[in-house]
Amino acid sequence: MRVGVIGAGQLGRMLALAGYPLALGFRFLDSSADSPGGQIAPIVTGAFDDADCIARLAAGCDVVTYEFENVPVTALARIPTSVPCHPPVEALRVSQDRLYEKELFSRLGIVTPAYRSVETLRELEIAVAAIGLPAMLKTRRLGYDGRGQRCLRRAADLAPAFAALGGVPLILEGFVRFDREVSIVGARSTAGETRAYPLAENIHGDGILRETRAPFKRPALQRAAERHLGRLFDHFGYAGVLTIEFFVERGRLVANEMAPRVHNSAHWTIEGAATSQFENHLRAILGWPLGDTRALGHAAMVNLIGTMPDRDALLALPDVHLHVYGKTARTGRKLGHCTLVAATARDRDRLLRRVQRRLRP
Amino acid sequence: MRVGVIGAGQLGRMLALAGYPLALGFRFLDSSADSPGGQIAPIVTGAFDDADCIARLAAGCDVVTYEFENVPVTALARIPTSVPCHPPVEALRVSQDRLYEKELFSRLGIVTPAYRSVETLRELEIAVAAIGLPAMLKTRRLGYDGRGQRCLRRAADLAPAFAALGGVPLILEGFVRFDREVSIVGARSTAGETRAYPLAENIHGDGILRETRAPFKRPALQRAAERHLGRLFDHFGYAGVLTIEFFVERGRLVANEMAPRVHNSAHWTIEGAATSQFENHLRAILGWPLGDTRALGHAAMVNLIGTMPDRDALLALPDVHLHVYGKTARTGRKLGHCTLVAATARDRDRLLRRVQRRLRP
Numbered sequence: 001m002r003v004g005v006i007g008a009g010q011l012g013r014m015l016a017l018a019g020y021p022l023a024l025g026f027r028f029l030d031s032s033a034d035s036p037g038g039q040i041a042p043i044v045t046g047a048f049d050d051a052d053c054i055a056r057l058a059a060g061c062d063v064v065t066y067e068f069e070n071v072p073v074t075a076l077a078r079i080p081t082s083v084p085c086h087p088p089v090e091a092l093r094v095s096q097d098r099l100y101e102k103e104l105f106s107r108l109g110i111v112t113p114a115y116r117s118v119e120t121l122r123e124l125e126i127a128v129a130a131i132g133l134p135a136m137l138k139t140r141r142l143g144y145d146g147r148g149q150r151c152l153r154r155a156a157d158l159a160p161a162f163a164a165l166g167g168v169p170l171i172l173e174g175f176v177r178f179d180r181e182v183s184i185v186g187a188r189s190t191a192g193e194t195r196a197y198p199l200a201e202n203i204h205g206d207g208i209l210r211e212t213r214a215p216f217k218r219p220a221l222q223r224a225a226e227r228h229l230g231r232l233f234d235h236f237g238y239a240g241v242l243t244i245e246f247f248v249e250r251g252r253l254v255a256n257e258m259a260p261r262v263h264n265s266a267h268w269t270i271e272g273a274a275t276s277q278f279e280n281h282l283r284a285i286l287g288w289p290l291g292d293t294r295a296l297g298h299a300a301m302v303n304l305i306g307t308m309p310d311r312d313a314l315l316a317l318p319d320v321h322l323h324v325y326g327k328t329a330r331t332g333r334k335l336g337h338c339t340l341v342a343a344t345a346r347d348r349d350r351l352l353r354r355v356q357r358r359l360r361p
Numbered sequence: 362m363r364v365g366v367i368g369a370g371q372l373g374r375m376l377a378l379a380g381y382p383l384a385l386g387f388r389f390l391d392s393s394a395d396s397p398g399g400q401i402a403p404i405v406t407g408a409f410d411d412a413d414c415i416a417r418l419a420a421g422c423d424v425v426t427y428e429f430e431n432v433p434v435t436a437l438a439r440i441p442t443s444v445p446c447h448p449p450v451e452a453l454r455v456s457q458d459r460l461y462e463k464e465l466f467s468r469l470g471i472v473t474p475a476y477r478s479v480e481t482l483r484e485l486e487i488a489v490a491a492i493g494l495p496a497m498l499k500t501r502r503l504g505y506d507g508r509g510q511r512c513l514r515r516a517a518d519l520a521p522a523f524a525a526l527g528g529v530p531l532i533l534e535g536f537v538r539f540d541r542e543v544s545i546v547g548a549r550s551t552a553g554e555t556r557a558y559p560l561a562e563n564i565h566g567d568g569i570l571r572e573t574r575a576p577f578k579r580p581a582l583q584r585a586a587e588r589h590l591g592r593l594f595d596h597f598g599y600a601g602v603l604t605i606e607f608f609v610e611r612g613r614l615v616a617n618e619m620a621p622r623v624h625n626s627a628h629w630t631i632e633g634a635a636t637s638q639f640e641n642h643l644r645a646i647l648g649w650p651l652g653d654t655r656a657l658g659h660a661a662m663v664n665l666i667g668t669m670p671d672r673d674a675l676l677a678l679p680d681v682h683l684h685v686y687g688k689t690a691r692t693g694r695k696l697g698h699c700t701l702v703a704a705t706a707r708d709r710d711r712l713l714r715r716v717q718r719r720l721r722p
Contacts, residue, residue: 017381020374020401023685023697040381040401274680283676292679296657315644318653319635324384336384 002027003282004061004083006048006075007068008037010325010334011262014270015067016041018278029057036325037067049075058083063285065240067261069095070142086190086239086285091232091260098140098171101257108231110255113247114174121162127172128158134175137161139168149207151175176254178247182216184225185243185266187280188233190287195280196226197273197293200265202245208332212265212301213348214272224253232258241266241281264303264334271321272299272341297341298348302355304336313358314338320355363388364643365422365444367409367436368429369398371686371695372623375631376428377402379639390418397686398428410436419444424646426601428622430456431503447551447646448601452593452621459501459532462618469592471616474608475535482523488533489519495536498522500529510568512536537615539608543577545586546604546627548641549594551648556641557587558634558654561626563606569693573626573662574709575633585614593619602627602642625664625695632682633660633702658702659709663716665697674719675699681716 198215275291559576636652
């Protein structure tokens with residue numbers, strides 16, 4: 001069986017690495033043959049929404065999926081109807097727009113920060129009057145890893161922030177004084193089976209995920225997060241892995257965004273859970289039984305960003321697993337990650353400090 | 362960095378799957394492009410000892426290794442001296458001949474069954490007179506998975522067995538009334554660092570490995586096996602993974618054979634040990650720090666031989682990991698394996714029985 005994957009970044013690469021032991025074949029579509037996925041599987045090089053490229057990607061595939069939420073919705077429409085595409089295009093469409101996302105969350109009873117659509121400076125002033133300051137002004141589309149955002153702290157910030165971001169549809173979101181950031185990742189198969197991983201706690205820096213620890217054991221929050229995931233699964237008639245990122249504010253979950261794909265905050269599942277998110281995504285879109293999602297211990301994942309640390313120093317640490325994506329180093333770029341797994345949270349945190357010391361240049 | 366691998370069977374495929382997360386590239390050499398390795402990495406198709414093929418394999422590689430011990434020694438001699446080849450050719454040469462192997466074991470103080478070289482029926486009779494019956498008559502070279510062997514139980518068996526196997530150099534080995542079969546797998550790096558996995562217990566049927574359980578915890582046997590491994594490492598100035606298979610007879614180890622490569626009896630290390638044998642082989646031949654070899658729990662590995670079982674029935678079991686090699690089904694052929702890991706030996710054995718029930722046609 002063959003899986004076509006739109007996008008050949010590290011997420012696609014790790015999907016193929018999870019699928020090869022199941023005898024699955026892969027084909028990618030991306031702009032560069034030397035992309036992380038293209039280094040380990042055949043790749044069609046071209047634009048995501050080029051009809052000919054999409055046809056060559058899908059030819060002979062049993063299913064098509066995507067690993068990147070900025071794939072144009074129009075690209076998915078070009079996939080021949082004989083080849084199923086999961087997750088559903090509607091989930092992709094909603095996830096591409098912060099306004100649609102929050103409107104859907106609200107409709108499904110999933111708490112979000114206060115928000116207002118903003119297209120003009122006048123609308124921004126009205127939105128700020130309603131929501132208050134501080135607040136976050138964001139582009140509705142094409143933001144990731146902290147790009148396309150400004151924090152408004154005082155009235156004088158409005159005009160410069162609007163000048164920097166405006167010209168495209170924006171959203172103003174109430175500032176959440178969160179205690180933590182967590183995410184839930186789960187899968188629903190085409191057969192309707194669902195599983196969720198334990199909540200993970202995430203630490204961001206400059207808008208980029210730096211570190212994840214899991215499991216984040218708060219039974220009430222876990223139940224709430226799984227309930228939210230379930231509502232989205234049902235709403236979309238979903239198949240594949242789905243992620244929701246939350247703030248934890250005064251003990252309750254406030255939804256920030258969703259991603260209709262495998263997610264950086266669940267890379268720890270490769271070594272730290274009974275079945276990885278990548279394998280479960282594949283099982284889900286193929287309609288196979290889902291794998292067990294429980295944590296095997298206490299895991300942490302650290303992203304390797306911008307420059308590669310000394311490889312041997314990391315490899316010499318027991319219980320540390322290195323994942324390098326085959327990308328050229330560049331400031332702010334995710335080049336790899338390492339995962340560590342320990343029997344207790346305390347041992348995990350101790351090992352994490354040792355890893356972090358080795359990551360400092 | 363790029364690793365050239367002579368042979369593109371499942372062992373080569375699993376080497377590449379272990380190396381991709383470390384950003385290693387691979388190139389295989391084997392007779393068929395559709396071999397398990399060739400399905401997931403570039404492959405040079407041709408004969409192992411074809412000088413042109415070897416040159417194309419080695420071009421641009423940082424190291425060459427092999428995944429199959431029936432590679433002609435002459436093939437390794439054709440690798441350009443600018444590209445190191447590990448494990449050493451001398452280990453390959455010895456492992457290809459049961460007589461050389463046992464002579465070396467004896468020289469290094471590693472107990473073997475009684476043995477005699479046999480080239481004629483007359484020599485066979487003399488050997489039987491010395492060693493007694495029952496005994497095993499084997500071809501010295503090119504035997505694997507039980508091929509090229511006959512058990513001699515009575516005098517009348519000699520002539521037919523010799524007729525079936527003779528014409529090539531043979532070895533007669535004393536019959537070992539073993540209690541168990543175990544194997545040790547370990548690695549030595551080009552930097553001289555060594556690690557050994559816990560002993561594994563193996564069950565063969567029709568000369569083919571059927572099942573492995575690990576760790577097989579007998580501290581005295583573990584120490585003895587590691588001592589033997591260390592002597593072979595030193596003798597060869599070894600780099601890479603090395604396997605020794607033993608009989609356990611009245612509480613002591615009797616060496617049966619060695620394999621200068623990753624081994625079926627350590628497939629359990631992918632999920633069942635801190636670092637897999639495949640990753641450690643790569644680290645060893647590249648001179649990187651070796652990874653921790655301890656067991657993470659209690660594991661069992663079951664080979665999928667001849668026909669593929671029902672995939673979904675296996676995937677539905679928690680803690681079972683499926684590995685399929687992408688080969689066409691054929692009687693006696695290893696098509697894949699599954700590994701299961703549990704917290705206790707008892708839970709492992711219970712899960713193993715559930716797996717075995719699902720494997721019966």
